Amino acid sequence: MNFFDKLTNKIPTISYEFFPPKTSAGWHTLYSTLGEVKQKNLDFISVTYGAGGTTRDKTLSLVERIQGELEIDTMAHLTCVGHSKSEIHSILEKLSDAGVKAIMALRGDPPQGQSKFTPHPEGFAYASELIAYIKKHFDFKIGCAYYPEKHSEAISLDVDIEHLKIKQDNGADFAASQLFFNNEKFYSFRDKAIKAGVNLPLTAGIMPVSSIGQMSKFQEMCACQIPGVLKGMMEGCSKQEAVEVGIAYATGQCVDLLKNGIAGIHLYSLNRSQAAALIVENLRLKGFLAVE
Numbered sequence: 472m473n474f475f476d477k478l479t480n481k482i483p484t485i486s487y488e489f490f491p492p493k494t495s496a497g498w499h500t501l502y503s504t505l506g507e508v509k510q511k512n513l514d515f516i517s518v519t520y521g522a523g524g525t526t527r528d529k530t531l532s533l534v535e536r537i538q539g540e541l542e543i544d545t546m547a548h549l550t551c552v553g554h555s556k557s558e559i560h561s562i563l564e565k566l567s568d569a570g571v572k573a574i575m576a577l578r579g580d581p582p583q584g585q586s587k588f589t590p591h592p593e594g595f596a597y598a599s600e601l602i603a604y605i606k607k608h609f610d611f612k613i614g615c616a617y618y619p620e621k622h623s624e625a626i627s628l629d630v631d632i633e634h635l636k637i638k639q640d641n642g643a644d645f646a647a648s649q650l651f652f653n654n655e656k657f658y659s660f661r662d663k664a665i666k667a668g669v670n671l672p673l674t675a676g677i678m679p680v681s682s683i684g685q686m687s688k689f690q691e692m693c694a695c696q697i698p699g700v701l702k703g704m705m706e707g708c709s710k711q712e713a714v715e716v717g718i719a720y721a722t723g724q725c726v727d728l729l730k731n732g733i734a735g736i737h738l739y740s741l742n743r744s745q746a747a748a749l750i751v752e753n754l755r756l757k758g759f760l761a762v763e
């Protein structure tokens with residue numbers, strides 16, 4: 472069963488997110504990770520799209536490699552940043568020719584040094600417009616982003632949810648979350664989204680953090696709250712203990728979400744497989760994911 476059939480049949484999916492590295496050392500790490508990932512029987516892998524520059528072209532080659540060599544369904548991220556409609560069209564054609572079946576359709580962040588997103592004069596202003604375009608011209612499954620703790624630019628969570636509903640109405644098939652550490656934030660978001668008419672399968676973005684410094688960085692980057700209990704668990708830990716705490720916390724988060732009907736777990740692996748693999752193993756051992 473492919474990942475989308477699982478989502479529609481309410482069977483929880485498990486997936487990793489990778490990004491195209493900027494350095495040759497980064498590619499080396501990623502390639503050894505890919506070798507290990509093959510045995511993990513993931514439902515899909517998603518590959519991010521850079522904010523600009525050379526890594527953008529690498530998304531396509533990485534997606535092709537994962538699909539071809541690992542034979543795992545791969546979802547390519549695509550953003551509207553700096554692209555006209557015709558550029559977007561030709562990227563989508565290349566992805567379709569490469570056999571990609573799913574696109575994570577995003578607006579993207581303002582490029583570095585700019586505080587506000589300015590759409591390309593012949594491009595798209597919002598992810599919902601990109602989604603409508605993909606739906607009209609291509610045959611991809613379409614993912615979109617959601618933010619349990621509100622997108623940083625949205626005036627309120629309710630308004631942000633209205634915008635998620637537009638993404639659904641324009642053709643999104645499922646939604647993947649921004650990283651979060653507090654499940655209560657997700658449950659409260661889900662209740663509000665359902666009331667607003669959102670019925671997309673919602674997957675959860677989970678990251679096994681490995682240090683207090685890393686946690687603070689992601690708190691700032693993703694505007695997500697770090698629960699006091701997680702901070703407390705990390706305090707005074709050695710490097711190795713902090714890694715173990717991160718894995719244990721993320722496993723607990725996933726177990727709770729799976730018990731409470733999450734559509735899928737999307738692990739932000741940071742191109743390394745060890746922590747993500749241990750979480751997957753923990754969840755299979757506990758019977759929360761099918762044993763392959």
Ligand code: FAD
Pocket residue numbers: 518519520521522548549550575576577578579580581596597598599615616617622623624625626630631634637647648649650676
């Ligand atoms: P949108 O859905 O367009 O929303 C952006 C803002 O506009 C929100 O505040 C929303 O409320 C508001 N809005 C939406 N529609 C309207 C409307 N009609 N009128 C007024 N306001 C509106 N970034 C990358 O560069 N590359 C990646 O690969 C990448 N992958 C991601 C994966 C996930 C799962 C997530 C959660 C984020 C990812 N991002 C990525 C980051 C994302 O690009 C940013 O968070 C970006 O700022 C918003 O993208 P969006 O698709 O959510 O935008």
